Amino acid sequence: MATGFKHTVLLVDDAPENIELIGGLLSLHYRVKVASSGERALKMLSSGDPPDLILLDVVMPGISGWDVCRAIKAQPHLQHIPVIFLTARADMKDEREGLELGAVDYITKPISPPILMARVATHVQLKQARDLLRDNNAYLTAEVKRRTAEISALQDVTVVALASLAETRDNETGNHIRRTQLYIEALVTALRPHPKFADFLTEDEAAIIVRAAPLHDIGKVGIPDRILLKPGRLDPDEFEIMKTHTRLGHDALVRAEQAMPFKSRFLREARDIALSHHERWDGKGYPDGLAGDRIPVSARLMAVADVYDALISKRCYKEAMPQSTALEIIAQGAGTHFDPDIAAAFLSISDKAARIAATFVDP
Template sequence: MKDAVRPRLLIIDDSLGSIELLGAILGQEYAVSFASNGAEGLDLAMRLLPDLILLDVVMPGIDGFEVCRSLKANPATCDIPVIFLSSLESAVDEEFGLSLGAGDFVHKPVTPAVVLARVRNHLQLARTKRELQLHNDELEKLVAERTREIVQRDQQIIAAQTATITAFCTLAEARDTDTGNHIKRTQHYVRALAEELRSHPRFATELNDETIPLIFKSAPLHDVGKVAIPDSILLKPGKLNASEWEIMKTHCVAGRNAIAAASRDLGDKESFLGFAQVIAYGHHERWDGTGYPCGIAGDDIPVCARLMALSDVYDALISRRAYKEPYSHDQAMEMMTAERGRHFDPEMLDAMISIADQFHAIAEHYRDNGVGEAGAVRTADAYS
């Protein structure tokens, strides 16, 4: 077997007799190099990077323990297996040598069969360790590549979701040029209220790191069903009569159906447009069951729809309409408090009151500059 393909062993021993004996035992199977002291051994180890080192413990100058310590402290040589050669019989010495990173001890005088067996075992162990490391490195590369693919896919999904929302909202706003910042304000109210309620025992299971961003993203679609309402009703400057009001109320069903159709076309099996459907359909339901379109009450009303109801009513109250002047923040809060347990979930309203300053700040930040929201759904009619 040629040296170029045979494992390289480095024997570090100050005894010429030991070197000759080990060379005779190992030279037939391995390429063997020798060093007669610790300093020379460290130098050869760095230059040769052998597959295994047999290291005498008791040597003048740098002893075997210090050589081993230096080898294991050097990134270039730390993975080379070390077998101590020693005439020391103390278990304490063996324990100390192993604690420095050596793999084994062979006691002098050496037995040829034992030396060969130990060398073969540790070389095989080192090969297995290298192969395992290479395998792990490949796995890490595959995981990193797969992670990049997932991130790219998720970014594409997020972009598609955002584009869907933008398209829906653009469609709705095309019918009503005076909607102002109502969509932005209600979206941020919803998130602020959801964050406040996420630790509440009634809501903690439904409001979390996964659902709150989806609800925030879906909130702008709450009135997308307005596209189905005739201009004569949607843009009417005064109050609606009874028949017109019944038509206006159909925007909830129209919105739900439009979003459901989009969800089917997109193959959306997750909860992205699911929240949007629920919000569009249920944000005019009331806690006491007198809302629309289904007249459901209490906890039967989905949490995201209840969040939207509070946000929508607050914004309607503080906004100028063609048929009313805006109420102040304090007036709006007083009017909504009077609806505790009737229009609104009592504990959800309490949470809103506790962060009323955040609602006010959002309203100020996204204040409208125009005349008002002539075509906005007449959420506040019951309080005007």
């Protein structure tokens, strides 16, 4: 026992002679609290620091030791305290009932002092070990959560930095990557209850898609300046080169995925978005002419977000459209350009999309 520190034992017994005997034995090594009834014991346990162990008589006036034990084990902040029953009942049935209620031991009266002291010491030490293990587990859980949050934050910063590489090459996109990410966040929230998407858009999967969204145009780093920065519409040959940004982004992310020792759901969604966000629901998009449900869900989400943002943004070759006009185009494109359910969901969050656009407006 550590010098200067004593574990606390709560003795619950209505017989003064038992209190005197047991209390006297325990007080040599422990701080002893006494309750002469079950009601008094529960009142003491409801306030102040809980004891390290409870010695509990079974037969007492008022509520029995069984009921006191049930009440203790029903309370989360008390249920970890070991309970040892003290009783004159020596029947095996009574002992089994006490243990089934959650007691750790069962000592019959008359008390044998050596047995009492040995069992109390054993269960106090076991509780101390359990408390230490629980504290360590709580610390480790908190530490894992903290480090996971740090890694997640680092990944988010890295994603934004990589996406910004493409953005700096096309100085007209401004806050495009942030706006489209927030459109998608609002979209997946609206779509998660939808029967068509509920199984796929789990909370984890939705969060991954939102985090991967900024990488949709990462392939633009491979497009020549003469095309990427052309102050006007592209001619057909130039547009064919521009379309390769989808494949360039996809291939770069695939190489990153192959370099990892495990499968990455994040990189899977990122490469799907980069490759397929210009596919159309009717199969007339690029680069692979995918149609309908063959287009990854994440890419279908980005298709709507990307087109909407392009429509309401000013470009060197066009003025920004009013939101009402942009929403009409989204509605008209449902079932041809866009997944009709995703287009409908976007229209339902149009007010939120407008607030996002206004908050992250280009300089």
